[in-house]
Amino acid sequence: MLVLVLNAGSSSIKYQLFDMPAAKIIASGIAERLGGSKDYKDAVGRIIKGIDRDDIAGVGHRVVHGGERFKSSAVITKKILAEISRFNELAPLHNPPALSVIKACRDILKGVPQVAVFDTAFHRTLPDYASLYALPYELSRKYGIRRYGFHGTSHRYIALKAAELMPKKKGLKVISCHLGNGCSISAIKDGRSIDTSLGFTPLEGLVMGTRSGDIDPSIIFFLASKSFSLHKIEEMLNKKSGLLGISGVSNDMRDILKAMKRGSKRARLAFEIFIYRLVKYIGAYMAVLGGCDALIFTAGIGENQPRVRTAVRRALMPLIKKFNTRVLVVHTDEESLIAFDTFRLIERR
Helix, strand or coil, rough: CEEEEEEEEECCEEEEEECCCCCCCEEEEEEECCCCCCHHHHHHHHHHHHHHHHHEEEEEEECCCCCCCCCCEECCCCCHHHHHHHCCCCCCCCCCHHHHHHHHHHHCCCCCCCEEEHHHHHHHHCHHHHHHHHHHHHHHHHHCCCCCCCCCCCCHHHHHHHHHHCCCCCCEEEEEECCCCCEEEEECCCEEEEECCCCCCCCCCCCCCCCCCCCCCCCHHHHCCCCHHHHHHHHHHHHHHHHHHCCCCCCCCHHHHHHCCCHHHHHHHHHHHHHHHHHHHHHHHHHHCCCCCCCEEEHHHHHHCCHHHHHHHHHHHHHHHHHHCCCCCCCCCCHEEEEEEEEHHHHHC
16 A cells, blocks of 8 residues: 655655555655745645556645644544644644645545644643643633644654563653754653643744743743834744854754864853753653653754764763663654554554
């Protein structure tokens, strides 16, 4: 069975064609510099044109935000499509492109089942005391204000790989560090997410490439009193902060490390803040889990920057020794997980 996986970003579509259930990749690629819904539909048409559409048994889509509604992947129907669109305001850069791609596939591949795999679904197991903010309770319930968490497909993949690597360990306690331009960390117990650093939006938590991560909310009010518009503040926190904002060099850890070698004090400061925030979260999650069997690094920085991993290990060595923690690097593979979910739901039908 051939399953096409489409991962729609804010201006691109990554795709992979899998032969299931062997998960053999038949084709892959990316369509970039996309704009409106017409661009996405044209790109989907070009992708499918290179494949015998009669062989495609299903299409799996990465959908960033499933709100409180979706706790697992779902076969897409008209009702499901309408429900996904409700969460556009919570993920304005990602959900609308995903919807455009889904609708294009419905037009081009008529009758072929499609599946939505939600980034937020893995974190729906968070207990209320970890997911709710200390706001007036009625507001949280009325507007769905809670910690949703993101990178859920990646963290779920890491949880599954950890179980494979440590099959005899009961009550497996895993801390998954997804470190790329966007960064998040999850505390996982028995394969279930019990806490995660990204919150209501992907702005909370760790220092990221261009996102600030945790800040005192009063900073927003202070800047507003200095004639910064809310739009400018939001843009600054999402696109001009993090590694880029501190270093003044780049949002890319590779460039930060090069600048450090050249003696840049701001680049070194950016690196130190990044590591410090990461160590704080890992230490907190060790406490939440009551230990840690596996500390796993993944994604661009996590997989490819040993200096980051070394700095974290050095800072946490007393706790790593105390809990006999295995420190691992695992390549994340969100697309294969999307393919498996799609295959499983289609087979069930």
